[in-house]
Amino acid sequence: MSTPPDRFVALVALLLTPLAAHAQAPATPRPALTPYVRPAITPAATPFARPATPAVTPMARPGVTPFTSTTLTRVTPPPPPSSPPAREIPLVEKKVEELSNQQMSKNGQLALGINPAKWKHAETDNFIIHYRRATEAQKVVREVEYDLWYVASALRAGKDRYEKKSHVYVFEDEKEWKDYLDQSNSKTKWAASYAHGDELFLNIRGSGNTGTGSFDSITLAHETTHAVVARLYRGKRWPIWLNEGFAEYMAGASISARKQQSVKRFQRDLKAADLPLDKLAAMTAYPETMPEVHQLYQTSEKFVRFLMTEMPKDRIVAYIDSVMAGKSMSESVLSTYYDKIKDWDDFQKKFAKF
Numbered sequence: 043m044s045t046p047p048d049r050f051v052a053l054v055a056l057l058l059t060p061l062a063a064h065a066q067a068p069a070t071p072r073p074a075l076t077p078y079v080r081p082a083i084t085p086a087a088t089p090f091a092r093p094a095t096p097a098v099t100p101m102a103r104p105g106v107t108p109f110t111s112t113t114l115t116r117v118t119p120p121p122p123p124s125s126p127p128a129r130e131i132p133l134v135e136k137k138v139e140e141l142s143n144q145q146m147s148k149n150g151q152l153a154l155g156i157n158p159a160k161w162k163h164a165e166t167d168n169f170i171i172h173y174r175r176a177t178e179a180q181k182v183v184r185e186v187e188y189d190l191w192y193v194a195s196a197l198r199a200g201k202d203r204y205e206k207k208s209h210v211y212v213f214e215d216e217k218e219w220k221d222y223l224d225q226s227n228s229k230t231k232w233a234a235s236y237a238h239g240d241e242l243f244l245n246i247r248g249s250g251n252t253g254t255g256s257f258d259s260i261t262l263a264h265e266t267t268h269a270v271v272a273r274l275y276r277g278k279r280w281p282i283w284l285n286e287g288f289a290e291y292m293a294g295a296s297i298s299a300r301k302q303q304s305v306k307r308f309q310r311d312l313k314a315a316d317l318p319l320d321k322l323a324a325m326t327a328y329p330e331t332m333p334e335v336h337q338l339y340q341t342s343e344k345f346v347r348f349l350m351t352e353m354p355k356d357r358i359v360a361y362i363d364s365v366m367a368g369k370s371m372s373e374s375v376l377s378t379y380y381d382k383i384k385d386w387d388d389f390q391k392k393f394a395k396f
């Protein structure tokens with residue numbers, strides 16, 4: 043467990059069973075929660091290094107409602123709240139006993155057991171945040187509140203589906219994070235920040251997935267997407283390709299919308315997105331080598347990006363519902379985008395050119 047690849051392989055091995063089981067039967071309730079971890083970048087650069095984003099001139103984006111419907115051909119669920127959260131979110135400090143949701147996971151309790159007197163707690167509209175430094179917590183809540191709104195909007199989920207506030211733990215520093223991972227018996231010792239069910243464990247000051255030590259908004263948005271999905275689809279587990287592809291796509295999309303900049307600025311070049319779709323769809327576990335993991339993440343991201351940009355984006359909910367109802371990647375494509383593509387071959391050709 044000393045070098046990054048070993049740790050990663052160990053993680054992958056540990057993830058295999060639950061993911062495989064649930065990916066086969068996506069609608070079954072999920073017992074123990076498995077963290078969805080984004081491959082981390084450890085000092086020695088690995089294939090997961092998110093290539094430096096190309097310097098593209100920022101472009102103003104109009105409008106704040108990202109998922110306005112244009113061509114609705116299916117029954118549409120009630121629209122989500124249409125305005126994004128305020129930019130500055132007041133942090134109302136509270137005692138643990140005053141928090142509206144005091145139910146925490148085992149790992150959450152463990153985190154708060156580390157130097158307990160120093161933890162501060164606050165609530166926002168949709169989250170309960172545990173933190174050490176108010177300025178950092180402020181930054182985190184601004185981003186997670188926005189991400190929640192953005193992801194819920196994309197999934198057409200109203201507030202009723204995420205009423206119960208979920209917990210966010212922002213650790214002091216790398217040392218405290220390591221202490222926590224050691225004690226937590228976590229399978230993710232190498233991890234930077236991660237989502238576990240609907241909770242977020244954030245190592246904001248760590249090396250992060252960028253390897254730069256700077257605040258990593260992309261990783262935060264990626265993990266927040268997992269946490270929001272877990273919150274909206276309680277007890278259900280998305281297949282890996284959908285889960286990771288959606289998280290990767292939404293991370294860039296959410297940040298670009300929040301900053302009102304071109305989405306391209308936050309999208310990497312998907313050079314490794316060359317896994318055939320039928321192979322991607324058949325994946326029920328994370329692969330064991332770095333290049334394969336890289337290929338999985340990028341192909342998944344390209345797939346979701348294709349659906350969200352080349353197909354009517356408001357149909358993504360119907361597409362996800364179809365997959366979660368047990369239909370395959372391709373069957374769901376054909377039934378959801380029936381008027382946009384001729385057949386699976388046609389779709390794959392268009393996807394290859396994209």
Ligand SMILES: [Zn+2]
Nearest residue numbers: 078079080289
């Ligand atoms: Zn992920």
